[in-house]
Amino acid sequence: MYTIPAGLSHDQDLVQRIEKLNAIGIALSAESDMPRLMEMILVGAKVITRADGGTLYTVADDKSLHFEIVRTSSLGINMGGTTKRAVQFKAIALYHRDGRPNNERVVAYSALNNETVNLADVYEDNGAGFDFTGPRMFDERMNYRTRSMLSVPMVNHEGKTVGVIQLINKQGGQNGDVIAFEDDDIHLVKSLASQGAVALTNKRLIDDLKALFDSFVKTIATGIDEKSPYTGGHCKRVPVLTLALADAASQADGALESFTLTEKERYSLEVASWLHDCGKLVTPVHVVDKATKLETIYDRITLIDTRFELLKRDAEIVMLKQLLETGLEGADAEGAVRNYHRELEDLNAERDFIRHCNKGVESMAPELKERVKAIAKRTWCNSDGETVPFFSEDELNNLLIQYGTLNADERQIINDHIVITNKMLKSMKFPRDMENVPEYAGSHHERMDGKGYPLGLTREEMSIPARVMAIADVFEALTARDRPYKDAKKLSESLSILGKMKQQNHIDPDLFDLFIEEKVYLPYAREFMDPELIDIDEPFEIPGYPFDME
Template sequence: LINARDAKTGEVGAFDVDLQPIIEALASQAAVALDNQLLLDKQRKLLESFIQVIASAIDAKSPYTGGHCQRVPVIAEMLAAAACDSESGPFRDFALSEDEQYELYIASWLHDCGKVTTPEYVVDKATKLETIYDRIETVKTRLEVLKRDAEIAYLKAATEPGADAESLRAEFEARLAELDDHGAFLENANLGGEFMADEMIERVQEIAALSWRDASGQEQPFLSENEVDNLCIKRGTLNDEEREVINNHIVMTIEMLEQLPFPKTLVRVPEFAGGHHEKLDGTGYPQGLTGEQMSLPARMMAIADIFEALTAADRPYKKAKTLTESLRIMSFMVKDQHIDAELFRLFLEGGVYQRYAEAHLLPEQIDDVSIADYLG
């Protein structure tokens, strides 16, 4: 509203005196509207910054999950964009408004906010025997005690009249080799991984049945019951109790987010953020939702969270997986009805995995992928 224009000639002129109050009122309303929009933009930026500060704090809480809260939104946004861009197939009619995209964006940043309540000793448990320190060092000390005892027994026997020194020496060296092998095996078992074979569990139990004498001379089992239980963890480094503690983070995420007075445009943030550990067959947690009960954005979040976790190079119990390894595992999850098959197809055919890999994975993780191998 700079000035009036003649309706016929278009020439700029002065406003009629009678119109000036109306024009001034309109100008005032426009100024108020601009101020309100600027305030809304500032509030939005403040909200985003606050959310990112929380996410960064969660990542900084553990050196083993640093960056997870920042990388999951990247994958979720890529997958959502691929679905919106689909011109054929099951997502050809899928669309997210600007508000819905923002809702997913906020949810993906907050999907692990409940981890602020998770104890560090659980999040940071790098090996199966780790507590305040890694108890594998105590186990190695016991092995040294057994080696010492073996040496003492050998030296005593070797000094006996008529002793076969050569045979005794061979037995002693064989015993040392056996103990060294036990030690190497236990160190490897302590590291954790994606799977532990039954044969390895049996060997842990066999070693546990050995005995040693403590500082007071009392005979003790080589491994305590707690040490055996932890060394026999089949996947990762957490035992059942610790797994329950860390799984509780998603319950806390939902509870925390449901307490926030989100506006209508963000009302589904708790659902999106709280659904990334649910599975289509209903065996996920915390609510045991089925695929029909999960929204599409929540299913996108699940894929984003899984792919980031598989390819992450900062997890304590495993090395970073390559693209082919990660996608193979996810294809099995599709067959087991844990993740959405159509979204996984889009994840592959839309090149989401490749674009993310080029920006965030280590060069040695990016191998040649034939997506046909992972599509049923």
């Protein structure tokens, strides 16, 4: 018989244990860490039954029971849960190799049949024919005596067994003897097992939904990267840099001392960094990938080359006609040939010049634009026999692009991706603790001086995480080696450009200083940049950075 603690009646003792059960149930509903949750269930079961030992098992793939938490107070055994000591025991199969249920093991029997098993003495009270080879081996090795045992299945609201609580050796007889588990113990543990099953199921459901959401987010990012071979990897690299700088900022002193980043806020920032370019899903590929000024679905420089070849052919025809029809001889013939070759040289030079302009690698100075316009005055004869301008109006306008390869309309299309990003993200029903995702993701093209887009926000109107992502997006673009319109820059050059952007009030000055001081750039560079481009590993004289050379 169980000896009730001195000064308490049976009812008072039961009330105390029920109160402990209620307290455990309340704690379970608030716990989000799975190992700690399982530990609370087992330790709680031990406390309310005064069991010396216990094990919590979980069902894995409906095929086996995994040891999650193991405790034996008298032996000082503490494995699993928050102990950081892994449970070394092998999983228990629920079925034999031939498919028969493993009803010989008590814990497997409980799981398979949703039945509670209560044994006063495992070695003597074994009419069910259970196999206690495992407990015997444990007892011999540890100089222990397993006696009373209680196995209670953890059944969730769907009637599915998600685990088993097994308790060993109830303490409470005279002189601390081991006694059998009583009906009150069974009722209390069943109640706890039911609450625990619901808590575990809810936690797994939350984890599964989070895993599904994460995979969906990364699928979108992968789709964006795969859409263009020239920006492939951008959506995967920006999160790495964003989180690295955000983590550094959350630990910084000085101007950023008040900035903190909770686990949930960090997760929101991670999601935002994966989705920051989701609007590019609707951006035309030929605009995203536009490597030259004349490129549309294809690079129209080939058409220009063909026209130059036609003009050279026409020049040759003119020369030959002069020689054949007018009978030029001697010096006159040589002059016609020289004129022809001079025309070829001019055409080849103009063709090479247009090819160079088409790449958009340098700013178009006024004299360069004038030369393009002069070439545009040429004409050629098309397949219909019509004499037409050498360049179409659209071709000429594109060749005159001041910077890069995008014309004003195309640049607006590119810029609109952030508008679409905002529209897409604001249409999503984020939970309350993730409601800042649209702001984080949708502000990475804003500037501290309010000259960015799409909203023209100033530094004071942007959150620190949004400012972090703005720096990450720029630095990734500077160092990327897969852009069609530029070569990957060296690390020193990229940092210098970033420093100038600080001076121009483009990026956040405090975050830039931290980026340099803590060398946030260096691990990223070592992972994603070509080794030959990593030309520094220490801070140097960077524009906008107050580096003390002494």
